Amino acid sequence: ETGVTQTPRHLVMGMTNKKSLKCEQHLGHNAMYWYKQSAKKPLELMFVYSLEERVENNSVPSRFSPECPNSSHLFLHLHTLQPEDSALYLCASSQDVGGPGIEQFFGPGTRLTVL
Amino acid sequence: QKEVEQDPGPLSVPEGAIVSLNCTYSNSAFQYFMWYRQYSRKGPELLMYTYSSGNKEDGRFTAQVDKSSKYISLFIRDSQPSDSATYLCAMELIFGTGTRLQVFP
Numbered sequence: 001e002t003g004v005t006q007t008p009r010h011l012v013m014g015m016t017n018k019k020s021l022k023c024e025q026h027l028g029h030n031a032m033y034w035y036k037q038s039a040k041k042p043l044e045l046m047f048v049y050s051l052e053e054r055v056e057n058n059s060v061p062s063r064f065s066p067e068c069p070n071s072s073h074l075f076l077h078l079h080t081l082q083p084e085d086s087a088l089y090l091c092a093s094s095q096d097v098g099g100p101g102i103e104q105f106f107g108p109g110t111r112l113t114v115l
Numbered sequence: 116q117k118e119v120e121q122d123p124g125p126l127s128v129p130e131g132a133i134v135s136l137n138c139t140y141s142n143s144a145f146q147y148f149m150w151y152r153q154y155s156r157k158g159p160e161l162l163m164y165t166y167s168s169g170n171k172e173d174g175r176f177t178a179q180v181d182k183s184s185k186y187i188s189l190f191i192r193d194s195q196p197s198d199s200a201t202y203l204c205a206m207e208l209i210f211g212t213g214t215r216l217q218v219f220p
Contacts, residue, residue: 004158006158033208040123040212041212042117042119042121042209042210042211042212042213043159043203043210045208045209048208090158090159092158098207099147100147100166102147102207102208103147103149103161103164104149104159104161104205104208105160105161106151106158106159106160107158108156108157108158109157109158
């Protein structure tokens with residue numbers, strides 16, 4: 001595997017379910033991100049991790065819970081979601097959070113539908 | 116005022132045309148500027164990366180940054196149908212809405 005991978009690619013869940021999204025980067029980067037992409041809206045930055053430590057949390061509802069066990073893996077745990085949470089969830093990595101290594105490499109995304 | 120403004124399009128051009136895509140931003144502290152291309156049902160891929168003001172060219176693509184005007188541009192020369200995608204500008208970690216481009220044969 002190369003680059004950034006995400007599983008599953010598609011997920012349908014009810015509002016009472018608990019599920020997790022997984023992201024893995026094979027680029028040796030130090031920073032990882034979760035973004036939400038909804039139609040006709042800019043990418044919304046949700047969480048930022050640098051060397052496994054969360055450095056930014058942009059007022060994301062607590063029903064989204066990130067986990068970064070090491071610099072290569074990132075999870076997004078989901079519980080009691082709402083239909084408006086349906087979107088494409090993108091994972092990205094970069095060499096560093098700031099400075100010249102900030103260009104990001106994205107995974108293919110998980111298309112989430114909440115019924 | 117939004118941090119980044121980008122016309123969502125769609126922009127429809129004939130094959131071979133020169134395409135100009137633009138973004139404006141409000142935060143003068145941004146130093147790093149990126150353009151990403153996103154095909155349907157795929158994640159964004161990095162297309163161009165520029166530091167501070169100036170031009171950068173890569174094949175048919177040219178990125179321009181004018182920090183004094185807080186304005187960045189992406190030019191695509193000799194556009195091809197394969198260039199049909201959504202183009203996202205980014206100022207560090209802040210993205211525009213994306214401009215959908217269609218190049219017809």
